[in-house]
């Protein structure tokens with residue numbers, strides 16, 4: 001069934017600041033471009049500094065050429081690994097420019113190239129050293145292992161990188177629970193640490209009086225400091241400062257509950273609607289399991305000390321989320337965040353289209369609450385198997401009425417004729433995205449829902465002429 005609801009109530013408190021959105025979007029895209037240039041420049045700098053410190057002399061013989069190429073591969077590989085760590089460090093400058101999920105997408109894309117470079121490093125160095133000493137690469141590797149004190153650590157490091165990259169490949173990842181993949185991923189830090197000693201003993205990377213020494217010291221210490229600050233210290237400070245506790249758990253529909261949390265200084269989180277936090281509920285059996293959940297309402301602040309409430313809406317999809325449906329009030333909660341660009345910070349246009357499916361509807365509810373638009377300039381499309389699965393549907397209807405947004409419910413079974421974000425009935429009726437939102441090409445389009453569904457919605461938005469910089473989506477998978 002498709003239903004259309006529309007109101008024309010004006011909301012004079014929030015005029016649509018078109019110019020601000022265009023300016024904000026331009027600045028964000030420039031920041032994203034600068035970060036990309038900086039990332040690739042760091043690889044070029046690592047190689048240029050090695051050349052400046054006399055690295056090119058190795059190219060005078062064949063053995064030297066193999067060794068030199070091995071060093072170049074090692075430098076580029078190590079630089080990419082540090083970039084991957086920075087992309088996963090949740091740095092605000094990266095999150096605000098490209099969003100958390102795109103940062104992780106880039107992080108994932110660098111996984112295989114960095115592994116290939118590190119493998120090439122090991123093979124080329126063994127071949128180069130072997131040629132110089134009249135040994136084959138395998139014997140040279142064994143001799144390095146036995147004779148060079150830190151070489152076994154470098155080989156362990158390479159083995160750990162292989163384990164991390166292989167378990168991150170989509171096909172392999174799906175076979176394991178999230179926790180296993182997460183634990184293996186933590187080995188990246190061990191892999192980086194075990195790679196460093198051989199750079200002191202055999203490589204001249206940290207040799208006194210070289211430019212390389214300063215470059216690598218700065219990026220290694222900088223990356224370590226960023227990880228400790230943003231992944232450990234900031235979450236600890238946020239947890240202590242906001243002192244969140246569960247206030248109540250409310251059933252919202254089949255298998256879904258809203259968890260309301262009370263806390264302090266929540267005014268500092270204002271404008272977060274649609275963004276997500278990583279939550280750790282400090283209850284027996286649940287405290288060790290961090291979950292990313294998006295806010296399903298703007299933070300509500302009651303007084304000048306910032307006392308108020310936050311709300312998330314959780315669908316019971318597995319053991320961990322099932323436990324959350326039984327949380328007791330008063331349970332303490334640790335948080336990391338907010339993260340992501342599924343918010344007004346990503347806006348670039350006056351018109352906005354918000355499309356949510358299943359539990360992905362809930363951040364749409366939060367975004368709809370405050371994101372600025374003129375009545376008539378916003379379209380909300382909710383997709384679910386049945387009306388009961390349009391989570392927070394009544395609140396969304398009420399918000400659409402109050403703010404003058406057009407609302408569509410697209411319910412019913414999926415189309416059998418291939419992947420589509422709509423129902424069978426809607427496809428048969430010939431509905432396209434532009435049938436719901438004729439201005440879609442000139443709108444910001446927010447999409448949130450299961451990954452296959454979201455891919456289909458994104459590709460239809462692109463086909464309807466929505467440029468990539470106007471497309472904003474949140475992935476709920478890992």
Ligand SMILES: Cc1cc2nc3c(=O)[nH]c(=O)nc-3n(C[C@H](O)[C@H](O)[C@H](O)COP(=O)(O)OP(=O)(O)OC[C@H]3O[C@@H](n4cnc5c(N)ncnc54)[C@H](O)[C@@H]3O)c2cc1C
Nearest residue numbers: 178291292293294313314315317318319320321476477478
């Ligand atoms: C940015 C983001 C925002 C999200 N927002 C919401 C939300 O508002 N409401 C909601 O109900 N769900 C949301 N999710 C999905 C939610 O985090 C997972 O469904 C939940 O953590 C599953 O926990 P579990 O122990 O029940 O899952 P498991 O039993 O371990 O597995 C069930 C499913 O959840 C996936 N999963 C498990 N842990 C994670 C994790 N840490 N990150 C991502 N996927 C995981 C598994 O791959 C599996 O598909 C969000 C996910 C992301 C990445």
